[in-house]
Structures are given as C-alpha cells and as structure tokens.
Amino acid sequence: MVERRIDHVEVEIDGVRRAVAIDLEESPLGWLARRRGRDGRSFIAPVQLIAGERLRADFTRAGMAPRLTANWDAVTRADRAGGAAGLNASEAMLAARQRVGRALEAAGPEFSGLLMDVCCFLKGLEQVEQERCWPNRTAKVVLALGLDRLARHYGLSAAARGPARARTRAWKAAEGAGGEGA
Template sequence: MAERHIDHIEVEIDGVRRAVAVDLDESPLGWLARRRGRDGRSFIAPVQLIAGERLRADFTRAGMAPRLTANWDAVTRTDRAGGGAGLNASEAMLAARQRVGRAMEAVGPEFSGLLVDVCCFLKGLEQVEQERFWPARTAKVVLALGLDRLARHYGLSAAAQGPARARTRAWKAPEPPEGKD
C-alpha cells in the first residue's frame, strides 16, 4: 500500500480554530507544497497551502461541488448535524457559501476561476493550462499570486508584523532605591 502524506494544519472558521487533517496527495496544493524549486524552497508557502485548504473546506461545507449520486444527508442527519458554533446544517452551509463568495470577490475575477479549479475541484496545473490554452508552467505562477491574495483576504501572513518595540504593560512593585537590591 502506498504511503499517504497526511499533514495537520489549523484553520480558523467563524472565529473558531480547528485542527484539520489534510491528505497532501489528494490536493494539487499538497503536491506543490512538498515539491522544491532550484532554490530549495517549496513551490507554495505554508500560508498559501492553508489559504487554499481553507477555501476548499468552505467549498465542501457549502455543498457547492456537483453531486454524482443522490443526496441522502437530509434523511440521515438530525437538524444539528454538520453545523458548528450552534448552527444547524442548512445555516452552516449558507454561512460557508457566503464565505466562499466573499473570498472569490476578494481575489477578483482574475484569480477566482483558477483557485476554484485547483483548490476546490482539485484539477492539476497541466490540465488547467490545457483548458485555458496557457503556456506551460504559467498556472503555477498565477496560482501563487491568487493564493497570496486569498491568504491576505483570510488575514494570513508568513510572518507576524508589528511595532519593533511594544509598550511594556505589566504590574510590578516599585523599583528599589539605588544600591539596595
């Protein structure tokens, strides 16, 4: 049996942080995250992988993928199944659909189609290039730009940024007089 590449990442959805297991062999993003370029860096950064997987999770939760068989979920689920943060299943689906819509609006029409194809429908880069009549290796560059924009929309960054020195806020006893320690 072939070895699977499972990675655990943490995503924030509706203010709730959750650990998510990601099968890196299933997603083109996982493949790109594992591959290294000539400079030794991976083709996509971890923050780009997290952004793409977050989009995919919302897309799946929203039920936006086409179904190939009958939907038996309504028969087997109770009203509270599949929801999070006190939402019933249909409210959770609607909320996920709204998150996908906001993300697509934030990345713009230039990147939204490519992100849906690669992140949600799991199309390979070569397939995307063939379908769009793009030159070879173009999709990788455009995907990286789209994932950067998506990560920015989600508030994700590769490095924390803030002031060089923060104001000290601490309760402490008064300083002892000089010479008395």
C-alpha cells in the same frame, strides 16, 4: 495499498480554531507544497497552502461540489450538527457558501476561477494550462498570486509584523495624587 500523507493544519472559521486534516496526495496544493524549486524553497508557502485548503474546506462544507450520486441529506435528521457551533446543517452550509463567496470576491475575477479549479475541483496545473490555453508553467505563478490574495483575505501571513519598538508605558500614580499624607 497506497500510503496516504495526512497532515493537520489549524484554521480559524467563524472565530473558532480547528485542526483540519488534509490529504497531501490528493491535493494539488499539497503536491506543490512538497516540491522544491532550484532555490530549495517549496513552490507554495505554508500560508498559501493553508489559505487554499481553507477555501477547499468551506467549499466542501457548502456542498458546492457536483454530485455523483443521489442526495440523501433530506433523509437524515434536520437538526444534526453541521460543523459550526449552534448551526444546523442547512445554516452551516449557507454560512460556508457565504465564506466561499467572500473569499473569491476578495481574490478578484483574475484569480477566482483558477482558485476554484485547483483548490476546490482539484485540477492539476497542466490541465488548467491546457484548458485555458496558457503557456507551460504559468499556472504555478498565477496560482501563487491568487493564493497570496486569498491568504491576505483570511488574515494569514508568513511572519508576524508590528512596530519595531512599542511605546513605553508607566503605570504609576502622579505625585501627590491620593497617596500617604493626603
């Protein structure tokens, strides 16, 4: 029996935060997140993994993967829950398709095909390099750039950023304004 490595990642979809289970053995992104370079850092950052898995989750919800068997969705109840609060299955699928479209548009034409191949169709980097006639080890670099754009689209970053120091504010009334003796 093969032991699966399931990890839980929290993503925000339509303003609702949810825990999503990912199979690290199945996903090429999971493989890249577990591997370390010579400098000891993983090949992709946690925010890149989350962004790629979020794209994959929306792709799966949208029913965009090619079907290998018959489609039995028409036989099921039309009003069943589709994943997003208040949406039926068709509306949830349409919303997921729109999210995928916006994410790929934000990634740009340079990265959208690669993101689809690796994140959604689960192609390995060697296979992508062979299909695109790229030199060895280039897909990893291009994928990292694409995942960075995807993470930026989703509003993800490795660290919280803000001003070095916030402006000081005082919440006291001005002298003589409605106090005692007025």
